[in-house]
Amino acid sequence: MTAPSRNGGPPVVIDDLVKRYGEVVAVDHVTAEVRQGELFGFIGPDGAGKTTLFRILTTLLLPDAGSARVLGLDVVQGLWALRRDIGYMPGRFSLYPDLSVRENLDFFASVFGTTVKREYEQIAPIYSQLEQFNDRRASALSGGMKQKLALCCALVHRPRILFLDEPTTGVDAVSRREFWELLGRMRTSGLTIVVSTPYMDEANRCDRIALMQDGRILATDAPAAVAASFDKTLLAVRAGDRYRTLLALRGYAHAHRVYPFGEALHLADGRAGIDAARAASDAALFLHEQGFADARVEPTSPTIEDVFISRMSGAQAPEAAA
Amino acid sequence: MTSRPHDSAIRTNGLTRVFGTFTAVDHITFDVRPGEVFGFLGANGAGKTTAIRMLTGLLTPSSGEAWVAGHDVYRESEAIKRDIGYMSQRFSLYDDLTVRENIRLYGGIYDLSRAQIHDRTERILTRLGLSHTKNDAVGALPLGWKQKLALSVALLHEPRIVFLDEPTSGVDPITRRQFWELIYETAHAGTTVLVTTHYMDEAEYCDRISIMVSGRIEALGSPAELKKDAGASSIDEVFVRLVRPELAGTKGAA
Numbered sequence: 147m148t149a150p151s152r153n154g155g156p157p158v159v160i161d162d163l164v165k166r167y168g169e170v171v172a173v174d175h176v177t178a179e180v181r182q183g184e185l186f187g188f189i190g191p192d193g194a195g196k197t198t199l200f201r202i203l204t205t206l207l208l209p210d211a212g213s214a215r216v217l218g219l220d221v222v223q224g225l226w227a228l229r230r231d232i233g234y235m236p237g238r239f240s241l242y243p244d245l246s247v248r249e250n251l252d253f254f255a256s257v258f259g260t261t262v263k264r265e266y267e268q269i270a271p272i273y274s275q276l277e278q279f280n281d282r283r284a285s286a287l288s289g290g291m292k293q294k295l296a297l298c299c300a301l302v303h304r305p306r307i308l309f310l311d312e313p314t315t316g317v318d319a320v321s322r323r324e325f326w327e328l329l330g331r332m333r334t335s336g337l338t339i340v341v342s343t344p345y346m347d348e349a350n351r352c353d354r355i356a357l358m359q360d361g362r363i364l365a366t367d368a369p370a371a372v373a374a375s376f377d378k379t380l381l382a383v384r385a386g387d388r389y390r391t392l393l394a395l396r397g398y399a400h401a402h403r404v405y406p407f408g409e410a411l412h413l414a415d416g417r418a419g420i421d422a423a424r425a426a427s428d429a430a431l432f433l434h435e436q437g438f439a440d441a442r443v444e445p446t447s448p449t450i451e452d453v454f455i456s457r458m459s460g461a462q463a464p465e466a467a468a
Numbered sequence: 469m470t471s472r473p474h475d476s477a478i479r480t481n482g483l484t485r486v487f488g489t490f491t492a493v494d495h496i497t498f499d500v501r502p503g504e505v506f507g508f509l510g511a512n513g514a515g516k517t518t519a520i521r522m523l524t525g526l527l528t529p530s531s532g533e534a535w536v537a538g539h540d541v542y543r544e545s546e547a548i549k550r551d552i553g554y555m556s557q558r559f560s561l562y563d564d565l566t567v568r569e570n571i572r573l574y575g576g577i578y579d580l581s582r583a584q585i586h587d588r589t590e591r592i593l594t595r596l597g598l599s600h601t602k603n604d605a606v607g608a609l610p611l612g613w614k615q616k617l618a619l620s621v622a623l624l625h626e627p628r629i630v631f632l633d634e635p636t637s638g639v640d641p642i643t644r645r646q647f648w649e650l651i652y653e654t655a656h657a658g659t660t661v662l663v664t665t666h667y668m669d670e671a672e673y674c675d676r677i678s679i680m681v682s683g684r685i686e687a688l689g690s691p692a693e694l695k696k697d698a699g700a701s702s703i704d705e706v707f708v709r710l711v712r713p714e715l716a717g718t719k720g721a722a
Contacts, residue, residue: 318511320708
């Protein structure tokens with residue numbers, strides 16, 4: 147499982163990859179690398195191109211231009227050799243709903259010429275949570291359990307790299323957390339894991355991430371480095387009437403961008419090199435003059451989501467579209 | 469028996485739904501105030517969908533009481549359907565119809581006059597900046613625009629309450645926030661909003677939230693109150709503690 151790729155290089159190398167559907171450019175000149183043993187996340191909303199990219203990397207779709215190598219093999223030329231070595235969990239529930247838990251597992255094992263018994267150790271950490279439901283039809287499992295079964299089926303042939311396409315979409319916050327705990331544990335065994343998600347708050351669980359939007363990569367780095375790349379002074383504003391405060395801040399001369407963020411509003415001060423404390427007191431003064439006596443403004447640390455918002459194309463900025 | 473409410477958009481008292489031996493919704497009691505943005509949270513399978521189906525007049529309760537827009541859910545489900553709007557990510561608009569045709573279709577379903585449909589169509593197109601795409605099939609619109617249009621269509625007949633079931637699922641961070649601005653605007657105009665979401669930061673945007681666990685409402689209050697009571701720094705943490713206490717010590721997704 148910890149074997150390096152055939153040429154000793156990174157397990158995933160994507161070079162200027164392009165995929166079009168008619169006029170839509172789903173993957174638009176994407177270049178990226180995933181390192182050995184890494185938990186790597188493609189983070190982006192629906193339509194960013196994550197699924198198309200994953201289908202190319204798992205040899206299920208041909209690119210229009212550029213190239214991709216997985217485990218040292220070209221995804222177009224080396225597909226038959228590659229398919230034995232990769233595990234893939236598609237975004238949509240991909241198991242046979244009328245087969246039981248055990249039947250699904252047996253099926254996927256047999257496709258790869260192995261048996262559940264032989265691979266038991268590999269899947270035990272997850273399968274042990276499912277075994278009590280062995281005879282239950284896959285369609286009757288809860289969302290979290292379906293996810294775990296799909297993961298077992300993707301692991302049962304001992305892949306050297308795992309691709310998980312939106313494993314947590316539509317899943318509640320608790321099951322999402324459990325799933326990431328599981329991925330974190332699998333990662334320590336040395337398996338390279340490539341995962342995609344629309345939830346920005348999951349980015350911190352990855353070793354490195356690529357932010358994706360409209361087929362393009364906006365940034366690639368460790369999560370903390372991506373967050374630190376935010377290039378404006380960011381303030382958190384708290385006030386009783388959040389909506390009216392938001393509208394008022396849109397008229398503030400130094401507001402580069404204002405948007406709701408959790409319990410607060412985030413205000414990016416557009417002045418270059420402004421001291422954060424100074425920016426906060428200026429904004430507080432503005433709000434008090436506007437009649438928001440209870441407004442509190444303080445500097446805050448940017449998150450991945452702030453960076454994503456700031457790097458999205460200008461045409462979609464809230465001020466432009468709202 | 470609780471009396472018919474005049475000061476609540478939604479009021480339930482011991483509302484329950486049983487399927488065979490399984491109690492999907494187990495004696496839930498809560499009030500939603502007019503003009504409030506109420507977050508209806510819970511784990512998958514906690515009973516949210518069953519509760520919403522009862523409140524929208526689609527499913528008869530097994531026991532308990534509920535009034536929506538002042539109408540009794542047992543006897544006045546048709547009146548409820550006229551006074552509410554509903555939008556979910558799964559079912560919203562017809563992809564093969566144009567923006568205009570979708571609005572006209574729903575206007576017809578809600579029995580609006582031609583003049584009303586015309587006026588409201590213009591208002592929606594202007595508000596959303598969609599005038600240039602009014603004759604395009606909805607299927608060709610980006611997901612974010614579709615969701616905003618779907619909300620506007622759910623509000624077409626000026627309902628007193630609108631139910632939004634995971635309206636922002638999969639939407640990019642900017643569009644998600646634009647969508648929430650539409651929600652604020654809707655609530656400020658006096659329409660009550662009941663919304664479900666898996667984004668815990670969106671729970672913080674609500675005036676009050678309830679958290680369902682195994683068919684029961686285990687927490688109810690403003691986000692600030694719930695965090696204070698639980699000694700937690702985020703709603704995500706409150707949620708995890710309630711739903712899966714054994715996970716609470718672990719590092720959050722955030």
